[in-house]
Amino acid sequence: MKRVISLFLAFVLMISVFLPMNAYAIGDGNVDGGGGGMGDGTNTDFWNTGDEGVRVTVIRASDHAVVTTPIDLTNKHPVIAVNFNKVCKISYTQGYALSPDTHSYDYVNPSQALPKIISTSGGNGNIAAIKSYFTDEQVIRSIANLTGMNFNVLINGQYKLLLEPIAYMTFGGVKYAMTATEAALFDQQLGGGLRSKMVSLSHKNLPLAMFLETPDLGYPAWVGSTTKAASDTDIISSLGLGIVRFSEAEPPTVGTTNYKYRVNTEVITSVTVRGGQSDPDSPVTVRFMIGGQTYTVGGVYYPDGDSQLAWVRWTTPSTPQTMTICVSVSGRGMASEGTITAKIVDLSGHDPPDPVADDRNNSYTASPVPNNAQKTSASWGVWCPSWHANWVWISTGEDSGYWEDTGWWDFNWISYSANLNASMNVTPDAKDPTASGKVLKSGYGINQATTARVSTSQSSAVTDAQTAVTYFPEFEYQSFWRLLEQTRSGYNAEFEFASNKYSTYKHRTHFTPIWMPDGSYTPYTYLEDCWTPAGMLSMNLTNSVTIRGSLWSDWHIAPVTP
Amino acid sequence: MKLTDKTKKRLTLAGLGVLSVVLIVAIAAQFRTGTPADRQADASSAASDASVPSISAPGATGSSPDVSVPAVSAPDTASQNGSAKDTGDSSGTNQSIQAEVTKPSAPSAEAKTDPNRTPDGKKASKTDNGTPTADPSKPSTPKSGDKKDGKIYVPGFGWIEDNGGGGSGKTAGDMYENGNKIGNMN
Numbered sequence: 001m002k003r004v005i006s007l008f009l010a011f012v013l014m015i016s017v018f019l020p021m022n023a024y025a026i027g028d029g030n031v032d033g034g035g036g037g038m039g040d041g042t043n044t045d046f047w048n049t050g051d052e053g054v055r056v057t058v059i060r061a062s063d064h065a066v067v068t069t070p071i072d073l074t075n076k077h078p079v080i081a082v083n084f085n086k087v088c089k090i091s092y093t094q095g096y097a098l099s100p101d102t103h104s105y106d107y108v109n110p111s112q113a114l115p116k117i118i119s120t121s122g123g124n125g126n127i128a129a130i131k132s133y134f135t136d137e138q139v140i141r142s143i144a145n146l147t148g149m150n151f152n153v154l155i156n157g158q159y160k161l162l163l164e165p166i167a168y169m170t171f172g173g174v175k176y177a178m179t180a181t182e183a184a185l186f187d188q189q190l191g192g193g194l195r196s197k198m199v200s201l202s203h204k205n206l207p208l209a210m211f212l213e214t215p216d217l218g219y220p221a222w223v224g225s226t227t228k229a230a231s232d233t234d235i236i237s238s239l240g241l242g243i244v245r246f247s248e249a250e251p252p253t254v255g256t257t258n259y260k261y262r263v264n265t266e267v268i269t270s271v272t273v274r275g276g277q278s279d280p281d282s283p284v285t286v287r288f289m290i291g292g293q294t295y296t297v298g299g300v301y302y303p304d305g306d307s308q309l310a311w312v313r314w315t316t317p318s319t320p321q322t323m324t325i326c327v328s329v330s331g332r333g334m335a336s337e338g339t340i341t342a343k344i345v346d347l348s349g350h351d352p353p354d355p356v357a358d359d360r361n362n363s364y365t366a367s368p369v370p371n372n373a374q375k376t377s378a379s380w381g382v383w384c385p386s387w388h389a390n391w392v393w394i395s396t397g398e399d400s401g402y403w404e405d406t407g408w409w410d411f412n413w414i415s416y417s418a419n420l421n422a423s424m425n426v427t428p429d430a431k432d433p434t435a436s437g438k439v440l441k442s443g444y445g446i447n448q449a450t451t452a453r454v455s456t457s458q459s460s461a462v463t464d465a466q467t468a469v470t471y472f473p474e475f476e477y478q479s480f481w482r483l484l485e486q487t488r489s490g491y492n493a494e495f496e497f498a499s500n501k502y503s504t505y506k507h508r509t510h511f512t513p514i515w516m517p518d519g520s521y522t523p524y525t526y527l528e529d530c531w532t533p534a535g536m537l538s539m540n541l542t543n544s545v546t547i548r549g550s551l552w553s554d555w556h557i558a559p560v561t562p
Numbered sequence: 563m564k565l566t567d568k569t570k571k572r573l574t575l576a577g578l579g580v581l582s583v584v585l586i587v588a589i590a591a592q593f594r595t596g597t598p599a600d601r602q603a604d605a606s607s608a609a610s611d612a613s614v615p616s617i618s619a620p621g622a623t624g625s626s627p628d629v630s631v632p633a634v635s636a637p638d639t640a641s642q643n644g645s646a647k648d649t650g651d652s653s654g655t656n657q658s659i660q661a662e663v664t665k666p667s668a669p670s671a672e673a674k675t676d677p678n679r680t681p682d683g684k685k686a687s688k689t690d691n692g693t694p695t696a697d698p699s700k701p702s703t704p705k706s707g708d709k710k711d712g713k714i715y716v717p718g719f720g721w722i723e724d725n726g727g728g729g730s731g732k733t734a735g736d737m738y739e740n741g742n743k744i745g746n747m748n
Contacts, residue, residue, distance in 0.1 A: 044706075073737075081707070081727035082716055100716050104728040112738035135745035142737035155744060172706025172717060175727070189718035213748060244745040280663045299650070299658035310659060313652035382650075382660050389666070391680040393694040401694075402674045403681050414660075416648075460650035461659070533659075 044173040045197040051076060051168040052117045052209075053107065054134075055179055057088035058149050059160045061247065062371060064217055066090055067159065068147035072107045072177070075114050078168045080105035083177040084186075088162055089241050090217065095377035095417045098185040105177050108146060110139075117165050118201075118209045130210070134163060134244050157247035160217065164241055165209035167201055180207035180240025184232040188381060188413035192303050195229075203229040207239035216249040231306045232413075233272060259342040261316045261529075266463045268531040269314070269325060269340060273300055274307035276332030279385045279409040284331030286310040291323060300333070302383045303411045309380055310335070311461060311533040320346045347469055352480040354502045355443075355511045364517065367476040369524050369542055378534035379417040380461075385409045418456035418532045420465060424525050424541035425449045429509045434554055438544070442516040443551030445509030450484060450495040450541060452527055459491075465530040465537070468495040470523050474513045477524055482510060484525070495527075514551055520544045 053074030058067050070086040083105045084098055092098070115129035133139055143161065144151040153159065164179040171194060178186060183202040187194040194202050207230055211222035222238050224230065230239055243249075261267050269288065278284040278301045286297040295312045302308040317323075325340040388410045395401040428435030429445035440446070452465035468484040471477040484495035485508070497508040512521055522544040530537035649661035669681030677694040680686055686694040708715040714724035 073734075074731075077729060077731055079727065079729045081714070100719050100722055102714060102723065102725040102727050104726075104730045107729060107731045108737075109731055109733045110737035111733060111735045131747040132743070133739060135743045135747055136739040137742040137744045138740035139737055140745060142734050145736065146734060161745070174707040174714075174716070186718060193717060242747060244747050246745055280665060293655060295655045295657060297657045297659060299660040299662060301660075301663065308659075312657060384660060385663050387665050389682055391682065391684075391696055393677065393686075395693060399677075400675075401677065403669075403676075405681075458648040458650060460648050460652045 045171050047167060047169040047198065047201045049120060050116075051078065053078075053166040053168070053177075054114060054117055055086070055088060055164040055166055056143055056147070057090070057162045058147055058154060059090060059162050059217060061158055061160055061217075061245070063374065064090055068149055071143070071146050072166060073110055073114060074107050074166070075109065076168065077109070078105060078107065078177060079175065080168065080177045081175045084182045089164055089179070089181045090162060092181050092185060092236070093218070095379040095419065097415070098182060098189060110142070118167060118205050120205055127210075130242070134161065134242070140244070155246045159246070161244035162217070162241060163210060163244065165206055167206045169198060169201060171198060180209070180235055183207070184235035188232050188415070191410060191412045192306070195232075195305070199229050203231075203235065207235040209240070210242040211239050212241065212243065214249045216243045216245065229305065231274065233307045233309070259340060261342055261344050262467050263316055263320060263344055263346045264318050265316045265466050265529050266531070267314060267316055267529070268311050268461060268463065268533055269342070270309050270311040270533045271327050271340075272307050272336040273310050273329055273333040274302070274336075275334045277304040278302050278308070278331060278333055281409070282331060284329050284333035286335065287328045287330070288312040289326040289328075290314055291317060299382075301385045301411070306383070308383050309533045313461070313463070316344050320344050347467070347481075348483045350481050350483075352472065352475065352482070352510070355513060357514060359513055359515055361474070361513065361515045364474070364515065366473055369522060370471065370477050370526070370540070372526055372538070372540055374538050374540050375535060376421070376537060376539055377417065377419045378532045378537060379415060380532065380534040381413050381415045383411045384414050385411050416456070416458040416461065418454060418458075418462045418530070418537060420452065420454055420527075420530050420537040420539055422450065422452040422465065422527050422539045422541055424543045426523055426543045426545050428545060429507055431505060431507065439546045439548050440512070441549040441551050441553065442512050442547045443514035445500070445503065445507065445511045446523070446545055447508055448484070448495075448497055448510070448523065448525070450525055450527065452493045452495070452530070454491040454530055454537070456532070461533050463529070463531045464489060464491050464493050465527055466493070467529040468525050468527045470497070470510070470525045472510065472523050473521065474516060512547060516547050518547050518549070521547050
């Protein structure tokens with residue numbers, strides 16, 4: 001009998017070993033000691049250590065284009081109810097909207113397990129192992145295979161790998177897969193609803209699992225706290241990403257403390273305000289002191305622990321200068337910048353010299369067309385508070401009393417975006433007697449028509465595209481250029497060459513050099529000064545005509561008919 | 563009735579047998595939830611292989627590689643939110659990024675002292691100790707994860723088509739460290 005009981009107990013013990021066990025946030029070992037647990041840690045809002053992955057996307061370094069569909073690597077076999085599609089941080093930065101998907105979630109299990117990605121102790125103590133893994137030749141070869149990218153192309157220095165930590169978390173009883181950026185965007189969509197439940201994961205350990213030490217791909221190095229929960233804005237702009245590069249990092253772009261504006265241009269200058277909570281009961285007001293004028297900006301609200309962009313729209317002076325803009329905040333908030341240095345430049349006065357028949361350039365070789373930084377879309381948002389009433393009866397005696405409102409402010413995130421579309425067309429001048437279509441002889445003039453269309457959901461915060469400058473191959477796309485004249489303003493702006501003082505007919509023309517060899521003649525136009533709270537939109541534009549023959553062939557000497 | 567040792571033994575074995583069957587069924591039920599997803603994973607792996615974007619290597623000339631960039635459109639987030647109206651004011655020196663938000667105006671003295679109704683019109687009833695309390699209103703929005711008519715409720719997005727979720731994975735057998743570090747993450 002004893003033997004039977006022993007066998008039975010052994011059997012029960014074996015079963016208990018194989019039964020799956022759920023780990024919940026409350027009282028679980030995945031809670032750091034420095035700042036709280038995984039949100040409320042209820043059975044509808046929890047995360048288990050190790051439920052994580054990494055999203056990998058190939059990015060072209062020159063223009064930050066997303067060149068492959070992202071892949072999600074994980075050691076787990078997650079069963080996900082809702083994911084947000086395979087969208088990388090750069091796409092979100094470019095204005096892609098968060099979109100839930102309930103199809104089966106695709107993932108890849110590496111044969112060598114990924115190192116631990118999400119630390120539960122703040123920051124990431126495992127970053128060395130992560131770096132070792134994702135900079136390894138064989139791992140990168142495998143990523144190349146999975147993304148369909150040729151390995152040698154991938155590592156030739158023109159591409160980078162964008163890594164993003166992913167968490168598989170249960171929120172509101174629904175299992176989600178989301179990157180740090182998606183978590184922040186989702187939280188904005190919920191007006192702080194995710195943060196209120198899962199702050200230690202969604203706003204601390206997930207975004208701080210990876211961040212940049214060196215600015216790259218337009219994202220700054222993170223210099224903020226590595227132990228405290230971050231705001232949605234900070235996560236979207238700076239956290240939850242790693243970059244594997246095969247060449248040098250990009251030089252850092254001009255920050256918000258150093259704007260470069262053109263003269264006589266309507267611009268938007270922004271700062272980030274944070275600290276405490278700003279609501280209609282205790283609002284913050286931002287003041288910008290610009291050129292002796294004080295601009296007061298209101299309507300700046302944000303929930304506790306988050307932040308809000310505040311911006312001012314103003315017009316730059318007509319003369320080049322360096323301006324210091326002082327920013328002050330009344331209330332509990334603080335601005336990201338107390339002073340902003342703005343350099344105002346004048347791009348006019350660099351028109352090409354008068355072309356003459358004797359111009360020669362026998363050593364001409366075509367220069368590469370410039371590729372300046374361009375940004376064709378931007379997104380931002382506004383926290384909008386609404387009062388949540390909570391009436392409580394205050395008794396003042398038997399059958400007497402009054403209702404008192406002990407409510408609070410809820411916050412809704414309202415998203416806005418702006419997009420810039422533009423085109424450029426060069427054609428032979430109407431006075432060219434021998435031009436045909438887009439073919440002309442060298443020495444004759446060309447005209448240009450550039451159109452810039454801006455679309456936005458917040459027109460009060462977006463200017464039209466105001467500046468277009470055309471550069472030419474004969475000047476190696478530098479030294480001389482033409483500041484185009486805006487012939488139509490607004491969100492459907494049009495630009496042409498200004499009237500040419502050397503043109504007999506004062507046409508809006510640019511003369512091609514008479515020595516220009518046969519072939520494609522490609523002017524380059526940089527369209528800019530479409531300002532939004534999230535920076536300037538700009539675009540590189542090119543268009544060509546074909547040079548065949550020269551103006552001399554249209555001239556001959558003959559006796560005058562008597 | 564006195565049971566013999568043999569009978570006791572048989573009864574014990576029969577009891578253990580029944581218990582084992584119950585436990586096996588219980589264990590099988592625990593594993594069943596993962597099985598469909600795994601099967602689905604195998605089936606869809608082939609499909610995901612086929613959809614990997616094709617990117618060609620550059621020629622030996624060193625010219626720019628011919629890489630097709632998928633169009634990433636920026637949907638109008640305003641239309642997604644539905645209520646993203648522009649209420650900002652950027653004219654002059656007194657500007658605002660949105661219209662001023664104010665608290666609802668204070669209710670009348672009469673409304674504040676009516677124990678049967680809260681000032682915002684909700685019906686109130688007395689608790690056991692006689693204190694009026696607003697009746698709990700039915701939640702106007704569904705709960706996260708609620709399902710109805712082939713849709714699932716996702717907070718922030720409302721009712722969206724429910725395709726059942728799940729997971730479909732494949733193994734990258736060639737993803738391991740060979741020790742040759744070629745990238746830079748510093």
